[in-house]
Amino acid sequence: MITLEFLYRLMGILTAAAALINLRDRTNQNRVPNASFWGLWSVSFLFGSYLPDLANGVLILGMVAVATLRGVRAGTDDSTTSAERIASARRWGNRLFLPALAVPVFTLLANATIGHLTIDGTPLVQPKQVTLVALGVATLASLAIGMLMLRPPARAPFTEARRLLDAVGWAAMLPQLLAALGAVFAAAGVGAAVSTLASAAIPSGAPLLSVAAYTIGMALLTMLMGNAFAAFPVMTLGIALPLLVTGMHGDPTIIAAIGMLSGFCGTLMTPMAANFNLVPVALLDLPDRYAVIRVQVPTALLLLVVNTALLYFLAFPR
Amino acid sequence: MLVLSGLLVVVLGFAFRVNPLLVVTVAGLVTGLTGGLGFLKTLATLGHAFTESRYVAIVWLVxxxxxxxxxxxxxxxxxxxxxxxxxxxxxxxxxxxxxxxxxxxxxxxxxxxxxxxxxxxxxxxxxxxxxxxxxxxxxxxxxxxxxxxxxxxxxxxxxxxxxxxxxxxxxxxxxxxxxxxxxxxxxxxxxxxxxxxxxxxxxxxxxxxxxxxxxxxxxxxxxx
Missing domain, CATH: 1.10.357 (Tetracycline Repressor; domain 2)
Incomplete structure (x- = not known):
C-alpha cells in the first residue's frame, strides 16, 4: 500500500541531493551551513518515522541553529543563462506551459482515480492519504513529461530543485514547524485558556457588539494561532453559541459560515500563516518579509467589516 | 494562564522581526515548559509533532x-x-x-x-x-x-x-x-x-x- 512514507522518501532524496550539491559547490561561501540544513531535514524525512521523538526534536534544534546563526544562502547556480532562457522560450513557445499545467491536471485525475485501485482486495493507496499521494504522483508524471520534452542533462531536476530550495531558504521548513507548534499548543491547552479569557471579556448588551466580538475575535485569534481552523472551535463554542445563537436566536449555519470567513481575513494578516504569507516572499525574492501581508491588509480589513455587517443583517430574525 | 506565554513569544518575536524559525521553536519550548513538561519531554513533544507534520512540506515535491x-x-x-x-x-x-x-x-x-x-x-x-x-x-x-x-x-x-x-x-x-x-x-x-x-x-x-x-x-x- 502506498502511504505518505513514499512521499517522505521522495522529499528525503530531494533534500539530500540539495545537501550534497551544496557541499560540493565551492563557489558558495555558505555551502556547509546550506548542506547541514538540507541534510538534517533529509534525515527527518528518511528516518523520522523510526527515530525516537527526542532525536527528532534534536534535528529541529540543529536546523534552527544553522538557520539562525549562519542562514541558508543561494550561491552561484549552474542553471541556464538569461540569454539561453530567452532563446529556449522562443524555441518552445507555449508548449512550455504543458508540463506546468500537467501538475494540477494530473493531480485532479489521480485524485479521482487512485483511491479506487485495489490489489487483491487491499487498496493501492492508503484511503486517508489519497489527496497528498495524488499530488506526489502528479509531480512525478509531470517531471517525466518535462524530461522527455526538454531533454536536459539527467542531473538537471536535482540541480534545479537545489537552486529553488536555496532561493526559498529556511522559509521552506517554517510551515511544517508551525504545524508542529499548533499541535503543541493544542496539547498544552492553549485553546482552552484563550476560550476562558475570551468568555470573560465578552461585552454584553448591544447586538452589534456581540456580533463584532465574534467576527473580530475570529480574525484576531486566527492571527495568533496561524490558522482559522484552530480559532474556529474556540470562538464559536465560546462566543457565537452562547451569545449569538442562544442569546439572539441567530441562524447557526449563517453564523458559522461567516465566522469562518472572518477567520480567513485574519489569515491574510499574520506571519503565522507562513505558507501563504512568508513562503511567497522567499519564492518571489522580495526584500520586505511582510510585503505580501502589507498588500493584503486593506482587503482583509474591508472584508472583515463586510462580514460583520453580513452577519448582523442576515443571521437574525427581524 | 501561564500556558499562554508561548503566544506572547510569538507576538513579540514577529513584532521584532526575529528569525521566525527561532521564534516558533522558542514558543513551542516555552509552551511545554510552562505546561510543566520539562525540557526533554517538551523537545520530544515538538519532535513528534514536527515528524507528524511532514506532510505539510510535500508541496515542495513540485x-x-x-x-x-x-x-x-x-x-x-x-x-x-x-x-x-x-x-x-x-x-x-x-x-x-x-x-x-x-x-x-x-x-x-x-x-x-x-x-x-x-x-x-x-x-x-x-x-x-x-x-x-x-x-x-x-x-x-x-x-x-x-x-x-x-x-x-x-x-x-x-x-x-x-x-x-x-x-x-x-x-x-x-x-x-x-x-x-x-x-x-x-x-x-x-x-x-x-x-x-x-x-x-x-x-x-x-x-x-x-x-x-x-x-x-x-x-x-x-x-x-
Whole structure:
C-alpha cells in the first residue's frame, strides 16, 4: 500500500541531493551551513518515522541553529543563462506551459482515480492519504513529461530543485514547524485558556457588539494561532453559541459560515500563516518579509467589516 | 494562564522581526515548559509533532518540475505572452487570475494554483512583464509591489472561493464542531452562505487591482 512514507522518501532524496550539491559547490561561501540544513531535514524525512521523538526534536534544534546563526544562502547556480532562457522560450513557445499545467491536471485525475485501485482486495493507496499521494504522483508524471520534452542533462531536476530550495531558504521548513507548534499548543491547552479569557471579556448588551466580538475575535485569534481552523472551535463554542445563537436566536449555519470567513481575513494578516504569507516572499525574492501581508491588509480589513455587517443583517430574525 | 506565554513569544518575536524559525521553536519550548513538561519531554513533544507534520512540506515535491521549466525559459515565455497583449495590464492580469482562482476553488479545484507552482513561474512574471512594458524605467520597489500583489491574488482567490465547495476541509470542520455542540448544519447551506463574502472579496480586491493599474500609470506621468 502506498502511504505518505513514499512521499517522505521522495522529499528525503530531494533534500539530500540539495545537501550534497551544496557541499560540493565551492563557489558558495555558505555551502556547509546550506548542506547541514538540507541534510538534517533529509534525515527527518528518511528516518523520522523510526527515530525516537527526542532525536527528532534534536534535528529541529540543529536546523534552527544553522538557520539562525549562519542562514541558508543561494550561491552561484549552474542553471541556464538569461540569454539561453530567452532563446529556449522562443524555441518552445507555449508548449512550455504543458508540463506546468500537467501538475494540477494530473493531480485532479489521480485524485479521482487512485483511491479506487485495489490489489487483491487491499487498496493501492492508503484511503486517508489519497489527496497528498495524488499530488506526489502528479509531480512525478509531470517531471517525466518535462524530461522527455526538454531533454536536459539527467542531473538537471536535482540541480534545479537545489537552486529553488536555496532561493526559498529556511522559509521552506517554517510551515511544517508551525504545524508542529499548533499541535503543541493544542496539547498544552492553549485553546482552552484563550476560550476562558475570551468568555470573560465578552461585552454584553448591544447586538452589534456581540456580533463584532465574534467576527473580530475570529480574525484576531486566527492571527495568533496561524490558522482559522484552530480559532474556529474556540470562538464559536465560546462566543457565537452562547451569545449569538442562544442569546439572539441567530441562524447557526449563517453564523458559522461567516465566522469562518472572518477567520480567513485574519489569515491574510499574520506571519503565522507562513505558507501563504512568508513562503511567497522567499519564492518571489522580495526584500520586505511582510510585503505580501502589507498588500493584503486593506482587503482583509474591508472584508472583515463586510462580514460583520453580513452577519448582523442576515443571521437574525427581524 | 501561564500556558499562554508561548503566544506572547510569538507576538513579540514577529513584532521584532526575529528569525521566525527561532521564534516558533522558542514558543513551542516555552509552551511545554510552562505546561510543566520539562525540557526533554517538551523537545520530544515538538519532535513528534514536527515528524507528524511532514506532510505539510510535500508541496515542495513540485520544485524539480518548476526548476526544469524555469531553466527552459518558462518565466520568459509567460512574460512574452503578456507583453504582446497591450490591453493586459498588471492589474487586469491579476484580476483575471483572481477570478479564475476563486471560480476553480469554488468547484473544488484548489490544486489549480499555489505559490510554487503557479505564482512564481507564471502569474508573477506575467504581471511584472506587463508592468515593465507600461511603466518607463520601472524601479525595484514597483517590481516588488507587483510581485507581492501576485501572491496576494492567489491567497485571496483561494480563501474566498474554497468555502463555496461543500467537501472542503473548512466546511467539514464547521459541521463537526457544530455537531459536537448538538447543532446539525448542512454543508450545502454553509456553502451557500459563503457566497455573499466571496462576491464582496472579488469586488473589493478587484477594485484594488484596478487601482494598482492607476498607481502604476501615475508613476509614468510623474516621471514624464
Amino acid at each position: 520544485l524539480p518540475v518548476i526548476g526544469l521549466l524555469e531553466r527552459a525559459g518558462l518565466k520568459e515565455r509567460a512574460r512574452e505572452v503578456v507583453t504582446g497583449m497591450q490591453r493586459a495590464t498588471a492589474g487586469r492580469v491579476l484580476l483575471a487570475y483572481l477570478a479564475l482562482r476563486q471560480v476553480t476553488a469554488a468547484l473544488g479545484l484548489v490544486s489549480l494554483g499555489g505559490h510554487p507552482q503557479m505564482v512564481r513561474p507564471l502569474i508573477a512574471p506575467m504581471a511584472e512583464g506587463a508592468a515593465e512594458r507600461d511603466v518607463h524605467d520601472i524601479d525595484d520597489a514597483t517590481r516588488h509591489l507587483v510581485r507581492a500583489h501576485a501572491a496576494a491574488a492567489d491567497n485571496i482567490g483561494v480563501f474566498f472561493g474554497e468555502d463555496i465547495f461543500i467537501a472542503i476541509g473548512s466546511i467539514l470542520l464547521i459541521k463537526g464542531v457544530m455537531e459536537q455542540a448538538g447543532i446539525i448544519v448542512l454543508p450545502t447551506r454553509l456553502a451557500l452562505w459563503a457566497i455573499p463574502t466571496a462576491i464582496a472579496a472579488f469586488v473589493v480586491h478587484g477594485a484594488r487591482l484596478l487601482l494598482l493599474d492607476r498607481r502604476l500609470a501615475a508613476r509614468n506621468t510623474r516621471a514624464a
